[in-house]
Every structure is written in C-alpha cells, then in structure tokens.
Amino acid sequence: MVSGLTVLFTGVLLRREINMAPPIFLFISLYWSAVAGDILVADLDGAALDSLDGGVYRAWAIYYSWIALLVLAVGVKMGFGYRAVVVARMRRVKQYAQPDLRRAWAAYGATTIAAVALGLAARAVPSLAQPITAIAAVRLVALYILAHCLKRSPNGLALIAGVMLVEGAFGTISYIASFQIAFFTIIAALLVNDGGRSSARASDMLALTIAGAILVFFAVVWTAVKPQFRELIAVADMPASERLSWVLGQITEGRIDYGEAAKRLVERVSYTKFFALLLERQATGLAPDMHLWRDALTNVLMPRVFFPDKAILDDTAITTMLTGVKFGSNTSVSIGYVAEASADFGPLVMSAPLALLGFLWGRATRFFLTADVPMLVASAFVAAVWSALYKYESNSAKILGGFALTFLAMFVVSRLRSLLKILRIT
DSSP states (O other), X not given: OHHHHHHHHHHHHTHHHHHHOTHHHHHHHHHHHHHHHHHHHHHHTTOOGGGSTTTTHHHHHXXXXXXXXXXXXXXXXXXXOHHHHHHHHHHTXXXXXXXXHHHHXXXXXXXXXXXXXXXXXXXXXXXXXXXXXXXXXXXXXXXXHHHHHHTTSTTHHHHHHHHHHHHHHHHTSSSSOOOHHHHHHHHHHHTBOTTXXXXXXXXXXXXXXXXXXXHHHHHHHHHHHHHHHHHHHHHSOOOHHHHHHHHHHHHHTTOOOHHHHHHHHHHHHOOOHHHHHHHHHHHTTOSOOOOHXXXXXXXXXXXXXXXXXXXXXXXXXXXXXXXXXXXXXXOOOOOOHHHHHHHHHOTTTTHHHHHHHHHHHHHHHHHHHXXXXXXXXXXXXXXXXXXXXXXXXXXXXXXXXXXXXXXXXXXXXXXXXXXXXXXXXX
C-alpha cells in the first residue's frame, strides 16, 4: 500500500513537470521498479519480506527508498521552475517544427557511426573515456527526434518497432547489454505530442504498448541468455554476426524458459538487498565511515585527464565494506547512491544531499527547455541528460559524474547550430 501511494503521490507532485519532460516519468517508473520489485519477488516466492536477505531491515530499506524518491521529486520540482518553462514555451510555440524525416534518418545514422567511433576512442584513451562517452550521448538526441518524427509518419509504428528490434539485436551481442537506454529514449519521445504535452491519442498508446512489449521481451531474453553468452564470448573470439546468430538460435529453437527468465529479471531489477544489509550493519556498528559522497564529488571535480594519478573507485570493494558480502573477480556491484547517502549521513539526514541532487536535475531540465532552440530539440537534449539518471543502483560517483558530464556535453552540442541546420528545424 505504501508502495502504491508513494508512486501515486510522486506522479501527482510532478504531473506538470512530467508533461513538459517525459523522462522524469521514466525515472520515477524505473526507480519504483527497483524498489517495489522486492515486494513482488517476496510475493512470487510466497515469503515475507523479512525472510529475504537483510531480514527486518529489508522493509526499512524499502521505506527509506520511498522517502528518498519523494525528496528527489521535491528537489526536481523546486529546480524545474514550471512557470519559467511555460513562459519560454509560449514564446516559442511555433518552434515545435517537424524536421525532414530523411534528414532525421541521416542524423541518426551519422550519430550512431560517431558513437561507435567514440566508443573505440574511449577504449584507446582510458583517461578520456568518461567525457568521450558523454559526448556520444548526442546519438540519443538524434534517436529521440527520429522516433518523434516516425510516430507521425505513414507506417511509423512499424518503423519504430523496426528501429527497436535493430537496437535490441545489436545491444544484446556485447558483454554488457546496451539496448535499454535507447529503448527508454524512444519511449520518452512517444510520450509527447507536437504541442509538448502528454500523449493521449489511441495511436500513441498503441505505440507505447508495442515499445514496452519489445523492451520487456529483450530484457527477458537477455536475462535468459546472459550467463551462457558471456561464458561463450569469454573463450571464443566471435564476430558480431556469429554472436547475433547464436542469440537468435536461442530464441527460435525454444531454448529459453521465459517464465523462469521473467522471474530472474524481476529479481535482477530489484535492488534494496544491499541497502538492507547496510542498515543491518549500521545497527550493529559494523558499517565503516567512508565519506562516499565527498569522495564522489572530489572524483567529479578532478578529471582524470588532468589528474592521471587519481585513485580508481572500486564499486565492488565499497559494497563489500558496507555490506560484508564478498564477490568474485571481474564483477562490478554498486550499492546505489541512495544507500551511500544513508551510509554517509544516516537514513533521515540523507534527505538534504538528495534534495540538492534533485534540484540540480530539475535545474538542468529547465535550462534546456528554456534555451533558444526549437522545443523538439530541447526535449531531445533533456532525454539525453536524464539517460544518465535512470539507474537506482548507480553509486554516488557514477550518478554525479554521469549527470555532470552528460549535461556539459549536451550543453556544448546544443550550441552547435549545424545540428539544427542538418535537421532543417531552425
């Protein structure tokens, strides 16, 4: 009941902001899934919450996570400045022009190629990997604009499904799946209409339903094939075509137990276990003082390109010290920025830094929505920035660094008028 009331209250609190910036709705939904998933897992197993890892602290981890969500929402609302955004949009109401579809396709293709090249550059120059990856988020801007154009074009629904299938296929042939953010960007584009308010048309709802179904399908498939697929590519140098053929074979030959995979997916999405274990260790005085948010802020303010000797933050080591759980090698496990805020400030005082974080997110959203660019492009940049904020499990260094770098990268790109000229929407 608390779970349902929390998400309902958060949605009502941010209803105006969601109308202007649909990625906020996606953030609430994904955050809610990561926390409420534990309740579903317990129900599927016919067990009480306190029988899961963390015992009685599992429920408290959920309650504190709901408090954190509400605090973040209040911060976003304060930073957003709804009236300023409305005034800016009224001045630019005619700027929600539809770009040329052919050029939208060209921009999507060009930015996709650029993103692949930037990914290779990031591997070649590790000290610049984070800013390079942030710049590659411009691909999401082009993808957002393309999806928005397609839903108003003939056969647009089929083309959107086709784009998602291609994104999903290539996103499942690497060691770490990469299709999720692209899917979320497309869904964000489907949530708005040409006037910038929430979609209500039947065709839009159908498009959202199909997009959601494709997202769930690929998530379930990846959950099912991931263990064996990773073992396979770890010992064999398989080209992309063979990897894709192997994954398709698992689907077409009926080797996937979708029911079991769906349950494992819910268990994977659920993420309050480590928070509960931290609360348990805090109660017994075993949790160390680590100043994680201070270190995260220092890490953001000291770019590795200028400070090559900067210490590398080990997610897994931090999680082990806070929870006592040990993990195998070649594993990266974060405890999550909400849990880290609790570790640093306590489960109640953590509201202060989280509110400030939400304020910065809201202010960044307002910045793009009030910028002197066409509204469609402004919305696309907002979607790109929020793509760095969807993961409840991200630690404080990743959530702060990802947000700061993506915002700065999109700020620079938004000043390149050539992008608007390519899309013919100036």
